[in-house]
Amino acid sequence: MPGVSDFPPVSDDVLLGDLGEHAIVEHILRPRYGGVPAFGDDCALLDGSDGLRGSDLVATTDSCPTPLVTILGETDPYHTGWLLVTINVSDLAAAGATPLGLVVNYTLPKTTTAGEFRRLLDGVDDCAETHGTRIVGGDLRDGPVRQLTATAIGRCVPGGRLGRTGSEVGDRLLLVGSPGYLWAYALLAEEQARLPEPLVDEIRERACRPMAQLTAGRLLATAGLARAAMDVSDGLFPTVRTLCRANGLGAVITTDIQLDDGPADVCAQAGLGRFDLAQAWGDWTLVVAVRSDDVELARKTLAAEGVAAQEIGTFVPREAGIALDDGTPWEGIAQERFSPSSWHGGDLSRLIADVLGRQAPSGS
Amino acid sequence: MPGVSDFPPVSDDVLLGDLGEHAIVEHILRPRYGGVPAFGDDCALLDGSDGLRGSDLVATTDSCPTPLVTILGETDPYHTGWLLVTINVSDLAAAGATPLGLVVNYTLPKTTTAGEFRRLLDGVDDCAETHGTRIVGGDLRDGPVRQLTATAIGRCVPGGRLGRTGSEVGDRLLLVGSPGYLWAYALLAEEQARLPEPLVDEIRERACRPMAQLTAGRLLATAGLARAAMDVSDGLFPTVRTLCRANGLGAVITTDIQLDDGPADVCAQAGLGRFDLAQAWGDWTLVVAVRSDDVELARKTLAAEGVAAQEIGTFVPREAGIALDDGTPWEGIAQERFSPSSWHGGDLSRLIADVLGRQAPSGS
Structure with missing residues (x-):
């Protein structure tokens, strides 16, 4: 497994686009956050979870790209809303967690119609409900480019949290x-x-x-x-x-x-x-x-x-x-x-x- | 207090920019989410908090605008990182909560330099540390426009969560x-x-x-x-x-x-x-x-x-x-x-x- 030592420091003037995600993680993020529990896992582990009875609290955040199905002609914003929840709940799935709720963050152009916004919310709410959870809060602001981000918070049974490590040869x-x-x-x-x-x-x-x-x-x-x-x-x-x-x-x-x-x-x-x-x-x-x-x-x-x-x-x-x-x-x-x-x-x-x-x- | 009944339904083709935030909240969000506990408060209340010993779990999410100080010539990305954490921790403050951690969501142009990214992270980490918390996870992706979002998760003492309601004449x-x-x-x-x-x-x-x-x-x-x-x-x-x-x-x-x-x-x-x-x-x-x-x-x-x-x-x-x-x-x-x-x-x-x-x- 590549460690910090495999990656010499990069100078401040290197562009992120010339580094690529993997090098950004190893050069910049791992030296800074490598000691944070669950670093690199699909879900973050919240501090102080041990003070909460029988539960590991986890959180994950992802912003939503344009769904491929939009390019395929399925332009209903419903699908984008559905995908926004899916990508976050999927990270909870990888941790073996049960959702406690999601918060959403929408930056939308002023030219968005009420109908488009409602369909987006329909997709978000339907997907959350399908997974037995819901939107508990959020933030809405206008901006030049649509940007949709959600954060899902969940809990795991004691000792049952899954991450990316823990496997052996033969598994x-x-x-x-x-x-x-x-x-x-x-x-x-x-x-x-x-x-x-x-x-x-x-x-x-x-x-x-x-x-x-x-x-x-x-x-x-x-x-x-x-x-x-x-x-x-x-x-x-x-x-x-x-x-x-x-x-x-x-x-x-x-x-x-x-x-x-x-x-x-x-x-x-x-x-x-x-x-x-x-x-x-x-x-x-x-x-x-x-x-x-x-x-x-x-x-x-x-x-x-x-x-x-x-x-x-x-x-x-x-x-x-x-x-x-x-x-x-x-x-x-x-x-x-x-x-x-x-x-x-x-x-x-x-x-x-x-x-x-x-x-x-x-x-x- | 304006209720749903004060706002007739708006048609699907109205632009959000012609409605304004207040009308969007009353026309679209309150009818959908008004029954969610803590709707309208600075922090959302997570479901199932009563199953966690002596604690109300809260979460808040905000994306970060360009800081005013940037226009004033203070262009160090450090200040943007500091502000990103501040705006989210400030919502926890309004709920009377103690932070359990933040997750961050960065969309950055590929032309961002490693140095700019590091300064951004320095501001984020310093502000979190100042408030006795830290970044526990996040998501990083490239995109045409910089978009920074964070979510702060916290806990309140039992019965001690603050919201926007609860006041009387004379307070x-x-x-x-x-x-x-x-x-x-x-x-x-x-x-x-x-x-x-x-x-x-x-x-x-x-x-x-x-x-x-x-x-x-x-x-x-x-x-x-x-x-x-x-x-x-x-x-x-x-x-x-x-x-x-x-x-x-x-x-x-x-x-x-x-x-x-x-x-x-x-x-x-x-x-x-x-x-x-x-x-x-x-x-x-x-x-x-x-x-x-x-x-x-x-x-x-x-x-x-x-x-x-x-x-x-x-x-x-x-x-x-x-x-x-x-x-x-x-x-x-x-x-x-x-x-x-x-x-x-x-x-x-x-x-x-x-x-x-x-x-x-x-x-x-």
Whole structure:
């Protein structure tokens, strides 16, 4: 695992855009905050939690990018509101926490209509309610550019808080949730596949309203079945890589990933492997490290709640790196903030090529 | 107090900029969130707090505007970082809460230098440490426009949480903290007054690093000496008006407000009344409603901690409106978001004229 010593100090005149997110974390943030408990985890641990009966208090904050589905023509602000809550609740899921509420921070142009604002709030409130929580407060101000930020606060059972560390060689990696819906919908929108209307509707629904794995994270944490966890916010590869780095481990990942029927059909029509689709981002799955003896119990526990989970790999010694099960090193897609790969929207065909690793058909 | 019934529904195509903040709150937010505990208070109350031993958990979130001192030539990002924490901790102060930590959310252009980022973090960390807390987590991403948001989480003693309601006719209004420093510095920068260098330095210091009244808020809340409180984030008038509306009261406010020597001297040189300076924003004072019998005890309690407090008025029946002690109605400065008065920087001379109610000397 790279430590501070691997990164010489950078001079004050270097641009953040020339450093990239990883170097910013190692050069600037880790030296300053590395001693803060839960540094690097999806959720922060609040001070003084031990004075609150039987509970670790956690908090997480994320601002919301333009949803990919907006580019796909789904411009209803509802989806943006839904996503704003999803990305924050998903971090609580990775900590195994139960939400106590969210606060929201909206900067909106004065040209926003009341109707657009109401739809945004509908999406926020519906998603929060779906996860058994709600908006308890917030801040609203005008500004030149829309900027949406939320903070979710939650509590964990004593000793049950999950972070990114705590795994060992031999632990299995469970992918919790159903991947591939968002990018299947992108392929449908690009007409690289066709499906009957009801199936398209279902895939659109899953793409527009992704479900954070809150119940799953809490169940696994409470039952002591998870050793480490992280949500898939930027793609499967960066998630696995971060877990490997945090634990000083390598991993072998299977390419034989299962998709639900709809995404699998889209995949086949578009000439993609299922793994290509499954390793993309946008479905807010969790990667959870589980002792090999606990895999079956974990899967059954989740299945009883209607949550899909599949084993996708094994932690191995660090020296082995991150490889696929055919023995080739894995260097999957990863958007890195403060780098050219940082995603802010853009041309769909090019995006599909970048993310799914293939050229869109000419003329599309 | 205006209720939902006073505001007919607005159609979806009305622009937020044509509604203004107050109407947005009454038309859109109150019908949706009015039933949430602590709606309208400076801090939100988290659900399930009663399950946590002897504590009300509160949270507040605010994004940070460009500090006025930046326009005054103090361009060090340190001051922006300091302000980001101040505005959030000040809301905890108004709730009488003790901070458990803050999470931060930075959207920064890729052209930000490492040095600028470090100075920003220095200001954030120093201000948090000054208030006995720290940054426990956050989110960092690149974007076209700098946007800084923080969320502070705190706890109150059982039954000691302060909000904006709870006051009655006859309660006195205490102004906690020392007003006038920020705008005194603006007047010095505009050369409408001159002071010896050490005094200028002191005023600059107070303007650049305002102190949220965290200790004062907690002391008054814990001792049961405060009935309602709100921080002065947008000026004294909107704070008093909001407290009046929340409690269904009017107020009589004295214009005989005390300033510290430095701001008082600037005031006199600039030909302004002390009240003109004291009613502006930027010093993160608190307005606290106190029973008349408790005023002296409250002042002594604060004085023992080195915190200045002065009585600035009395709550009266609603019908009397908000008046000054000479009997004239008071309509002070108030920046309202989503209105032309919403402040985003701009020309200093004009700003001084707008906020302090006088024209800058010609030629300045």
